[in-house]
Amino acid sequence: SSIEKGVFKWSAPSNIALVKYWGKKEHQIPANPSISFTLNNCKTITELSFEKKSVASDEFSFNLLFEGQPKEDFKPKIQKFFERVVVYLPFLKDYHFMIDTQNTFPHSSGIASSASGMSALAMNLMSLEKSLNSEMTDDYFYQKASFLARLGSGSACRSIKGKIVEWGNHAEISGSSDLFGVEFPNTVHSSFQNYQDTILLVDKGEKQVSSTVGHDLMHDHPFAERRFEQAHENLSKIKSILEDGNLEDFIKIVESEALTLHAMMMTSMPYFILMKPNTLEIINKIWKFRSETQIPVCFTLDAGANVHVLYPESVSEAVLQFIKDELVGYCQNRQYICDVIGNGVEQL
């Protein structure tokens, strides 16, 4: 490798799954396919400075800054990520890296930053790889970035490119792969244009159970096999729904997927609950509002207590009013984040 030093900077968004990934095999291979909306406002911005080592060594060499401050507690995660990806990025040990990261969402908001963080880092590493190997096509560049991001955090592979991204082999999604995310290949109905995601920050505390532990508990889980089949079925259904714009069916799948994710947690051994009382209060309010107004608003959940409120752009005025009047009281410090479907990573 011939470049002495330089700097790259990328932003990468978070994403919210409609059909959930929960359970994995070795090497970050998902037990079932999943699909997500890419977000626009919840992002990680990572600057990667690199400089050729003056003395060759067999160790990874890097410093970490989070919002300008040294951040030692992320070091093991990055170390592990480098170990996993070094076979695909053989130059990694030739350089010293300075990784400077910031998030556009409040930290410790309970919003997972692993998807946006790992995809932002993967993009920077691909930029370096590309400058060492100028013949790379764009398709290869983004596909390998998604492949690398997956090795950092599974769902991160869905944060690279495209508004709606599918990950995991599925008979009906052309080009789908367990190894990287692919942009949903079919034409999407106009109802989903600028689909809104308002994230209600119910609990900003650290999760009691990490998603790594949660995925592992799907081994020996009494309902795992049926759940993995169901995810395939729901992906087939949501594929048609994204094409035909049937929001009533969309809501059924999305809410069922969220509750199924949490049901898997509640029925593993050991079992655990990540929802909080206010999570349930909000769900009930959304159901009541929907049945009274017929406005197609629904919820989904990640591996945490926060609630993502999903709705079409055409009803955003009414839904935002409802959120302000009836839901913010259940949020910590009345905090929520307005987001919308976005396009993926950006070089800065």
Ligand code: PMV
């Ligand atoms: O990417 P991980 O290993 O943090 O897993 C995240 C899994 C969920 O967010 C709960 C679901 C999903 O598909 O994003």
